[in-house]
Amino acid sequence: MSIRLKLLFSFTGMLVISLLMFALTASLFTIASTGDISSFRDFYKVHYQLNPLTEEEESIFLELKYLAKNEPDQLQNQKLLQDYDFKLKTVRAGLYVRRESTQIFESNTFHQPELEAALPPYDLNNSQIRNTFNIGERFYAYAKFDFTYSDGAKGSVFVIRERSPFAELARKLLPMLSILLIGLLVIANILLYRWITRSVVKPLNLLRNSAEQIQEGNLQFALELQSKDExxxxxxxxxxxxxxxxxxxxxxxxxxxxxxxxxxxxxxxxxxxxxxxxxxxxxxxxxxxxxxxxxxxxxxxxxxxxxxxxxxxxxxxxxxxLDLKQVPFTWEHVDVSKFLDDCIDELRYDLEKKQIAIDYKNHACHDATVLADREKLKRTVLNIIGNAVKYMDKPQKQIHVLLHTDSDRVTVEIRDNGMGIPPEAVPHIFERFYRAERSRNSSTGGSGLGLSIARQIIEGHGGTIWAKSEQGVGTSLFFTLKRMQNQGGNDPDDANPDH
Ligand SMILES: Nc1ncnc2c1ncn2[C@@H]1O[C@H](COP(=O)(O)OP(=O)(O)OP(=O)(O)O)[C@@H](O)[C@H]1O
Ligand SMILES: [Mg+2]
Missing domain, CATH: 1.10.287.130 (Signal transduction histidine kinase, dimerisation/phosphotransfer (DHp) domain)
Known part of the structure; x- marks a missing residue:
């Protein structure tokens, strides 16, 4: 079963269940409060049947009831009845007293001929003393007491209160309200269903399509990301x-x-x-x-x-x-300043033979100790100087070696005044087999591997290597190495950059 169908079922299920629960709760509540299943239809009346009057009205009613029991004839005394009526009016209720079929007293608030007809018949057992009735559109709740006057005539005293027409309205509108409620539930259900399908099923379908595309080997698409949910x-x-x-x-x-x-x-x-x-x-x-x-x-x-x-x-x-990272690096503390001195000393004799002047300037303002593989670093320096020698075309041949430091790096610059590298070739000289102007270099016999090896070595040290060159003027090769911050205290193996 698809998620869409499952969702449809579950939403409809929830709708039916909630309606059933609603009906069940309402009926249970009615039964619990009235103890009578048939009175379910009169559900809205129950409250007023049980509590037709407010507390103040109730206390006046009890006084009247007391009078009816003990001094029933007093309930013909217009003056007394007017007093009670006045009290009741202050709490927005009214009094009605009848004797046999004649009306003894009626609050002027009522004055409705239908009132008499709406009132219940005599019941001297007083089995139901609280109830409600309607006159036209108006809804009343009352408490009554039936008694006998001293001459044996039947009498009733009513404390009546008009109830909010809203309750009446609600009763009238109940079927419409129920239909509206069900309608609203159905619409909410449909909207929720659409919303969930849009936010769940659609993206899932998108995902499935993408997975199928990947399965077919197509990776050249982008999944649109709209929602931020799960x-x-x-x-x-x-x-x-x-x-x-x-x-x-x-x-x-x-x-x-x-x-x-x-x-x-x-x-x-x-x-x-x-x-x-x-x-x-x-x-x-x-x-x-x-x-x-x-x-x-x-x-x-x-x-x-x-x-x-x-x-x-x-x-x-x-x-x-080096490319496969299979060459082990032998790490040791190397003082770059001294290391360069040694390299240059070693080369000086050969360079002098080729009439190339080499000078070394140490501009380091920090200690220039790094963690390095001395052999590989030497290979790099010799390679760069080898290039400077190989691509030298000036009568005054000059190589400068410069050392700089900053707080965390040591930078070495090897500058020559050779033929330089064409600007378009500079970004490529560290690529393997790359030779700028191959024809020009063919006489020098390079393979184009020297600088790519140098780069592998420097990057293996966690450093960077780059070049600046001006064609016809000369080339500067730079590389940086991480300076050792805490010299002496470190075990070389702990600070091993990569390997
Ligand atoms: N100092 C330099 N002056 C001018 N061109 C240079 C210099 N250094 C490198 N190059 C250019 O960069 C290219 C790549 O240098 P690299 O050292 O990788 O190769 P190579 O010197 O040609 O061969 P190998 O070093 O393997 O013998 C060289 O062919 C050359 O064109
Ligand atoms: Mg080379």
Whole structure:
């Protein structure tokens, strides 16, 4: 059974049950208060039958009753009756006294010929002394007492009070009110049913459609989120799930794309040195290297190409391991200032040979100790300086190394005055196999992996790496590392950034 049908049944059920309960309660209440099932129809009268008069009226009535019992003839005394009538008028009731069929006294409030006819006959047993009656549209409640005058004539004394016509009106309108009540209940029921179906069934249908779309592999849609209730939250969770699925599918596709690109790059990069080596070996085999000098030259070239190949395979291996986060980092406290000093000392001799001046300026105003893998950090610095050397095109060759610190970071800048990088290439130089102006770089023989490895290493340290360059003027490579705040007290393993 669909939710829609269930809701329809439950709402109708509730409607029927509430109407039944209403009728049952009303009848039980009547029975409980009157003890009589047949008086159910006169339900509205019960209250006034039981309490026709107010407390003050009741006390006057009791006085009159007392008189009727003990001095019945007094109830012919007009003066006395007028006094009582006056008292009753102050509480908005009236007095009526009759003797046999003659009227002894009637409050001028009534003065209605029908009144006499509406009054009950004599009943000296006084079995029902309180009741109600109607005259035309007007509704009255009374208390009466029947007695006998000293001469044996029957007499009655009535304290009568007109009741709110509203009660009468209510009685008249009761069938209409009931119909109205039922009508209202039905309309409320229909409106509630519509409201619930709109807010529950519709979004659920939407959700089902979306699930079906996902099942068919379509993730390119957005679930509209309108309500904030539980269904809205469900839709939101579903939408989040869709977005995540979409993201993971995109990632998978991108990875797939990357893998294909990586494979084609690797095969291309491996093919060049292998083709070269093959060419020179064929040369030797065909006897082209016919002198010992030529032979030496060929062998040297083959050796260099083999070394390049080895380096490339090595870098590829490192890159893919870093990419898969499979390279363990050996964390230790490294004072970057001293570390840079050591790196530069190590390089100075080689650089001088190439007539490249290198200087190091330490602008650190804080302690520059970081938690780092010294070997990997060194590889990064050498890589960046290696690029500065490789892409140097000025006669006055200059490399500056600068160290800055702020409260939580250490920043290293390696600036050269080389050929610079075209602006459109700057954002890509950290991508694997990316080489700006490939043709220009072909002579330098780079694989385009150096900076992508550097980025993996720096990000592995929880740092960032970026470049600024002006073509023809020079390039600055920056990287930051998290500064160790509480030096000495920390166990390196506790502050391990990622690994
Ligand atoms: N200091 C620099 N000056 C000019 N261009 C640079 C500099 N550093 C990097 N580049 C450009 O960025 C590209 C990517 O650098 P990366 O170090 O990743 O690769 P590579 O140097 O070509 O090869 P590898 O470092 O793997 O031998 C380089 O090919 C070069 O075009
Ligand atoms: Mg490089």
């Amino acid at each position: 269904i809205g939250q469900l839709n939101k969770a579903f939408e989040n799930m869709r977005q995540r699925l979409q993201a993971s599918v995109d990632l998978r596709l991108r990875d797939e794309e990357n893998r294909k690109e990586l494979l084609s790059n690797i095969s291309h990069d491996l093919r060049t040195p292998i083709t070269n080596i093959k060419g020179y070996i064929e040369g030797i085999r065909d006897g082209v290297a016919d002198t010992p000098e030529k032979m030496q030259k060929y062998v040297d070239i083959i050796y260099t190409k083999a070394v390049d190949l080895d380096k490339l395979v090595d870098e590829l291996f490192l890159y893919s391991k």
